[in-house]
Amino acid sequence: MEDVRAKSWVVGITGASGSIYGVRLVETLLSLGYHVDLIITNAGWRVLSEELGWGASQREAVLHEKFAGYEDALTYHPIGDIGATIASGSYRVEGMIIMPCSMGTLSSVAHGTSDNLMGRAADVMMKEGRPLVLVPRETPLHAIHLENMLKLARLGVKIIPAMPAFYFHPQSLDDLVHFLVGKVLDSLRIEHQLYRRWGE
Template identity: 75%
Template sequence: MSNPERWIVGITGASGAIYGVRLVQSLLAAGHFVHLLISDAGWRVLKEELDWQVTRRQEAIKEAFGDAAERIQYHPIQDIGASIASGSFRVKGMIIMPCSMGTLSAIAHGTSDNLMARAADVMIKEGRPLVLVPRETPMHAIHLENMLKLSRLGVKIVPAMPAFYYRPQTLDDIVNFLVGKVLDSLDIDHQLFTRWGEPNEHSVESTDEYDTNRPN
């Protein structure tokens, strides 16, 4: 890609850090440039779930993404003077994956008290794509009201809900499906999962046993 697109990716303290890591890997593999934000709680989850050595954060990012890390700009979460804090800095959009309910609430209420929330606020005010991937269950009324408020503002809410019609065999299959759904919502090409209706080794002919409605 001669002119790589710039995307912001946020990783918060919600469980499911692998989703955000796989998303960054996919964007880099497609030739894009990533502005990476990780909350303090997000760093803890990366350590707990993926064994990242979080005391040396830049080194941890380079180790995770290899040579492609040259196309990552990491921003400390408290750097409210960073480029992505301004609407005049051009990016294609932003994804927070996974998105904690605390971060989702901050965005819904426009608090902008750190760079994650501020960058998301910029996406909304500039009319740029913003995708949030909440990973929480069960959800109470405040969670749902905040998501409804953001959805009405044009924010895409993509809950971390795996599908099974494509017959996933591994945890990677499930992770790739969720990341692929996010990329689909942003019209970014990928080959992370087999789509409904595409030939695959698990396909079955329609019978009375199977619902022929197209899955989501």
């Protein structure tokens, strides 16, 4: 029997604006048959509440409601659970995406502080040589932001800023969200039909 964990991705959602990106990524991975190990920072929950109207008091109940039908394929890990499965390199996952990624989380990953489960899971990806994708969402950027991104890029981390394109003539906000999620999936060689490619 095939181990379902071999088809697992870790998804992190931080307190950067653009929580819809992370939610749509989780929805897409689940719909494609992957298992998702989900981490949301406390600030991430605040932004989910502000931007999408999600309640933050009963977190697991909210996730069951929002991802109904996929409960068996979604594992939620509280940010403080440093003993979670994904904190160990022996737990088999394909890789990790932090979308959106705040500058604070990006700095933590760049400096290997691992002071919560998000940072530790990202550190595991790097030490195990697994794909790690960060989707920073901040503007304007100052030198420290840029230096941290450069440091991570040189280590093989993929940096995919939340910069939607317009060549495919988006007609809605969903089109722009789908484009960015699709670009992340492209970088991981995951097939999808989220947006119309150049030349199509």
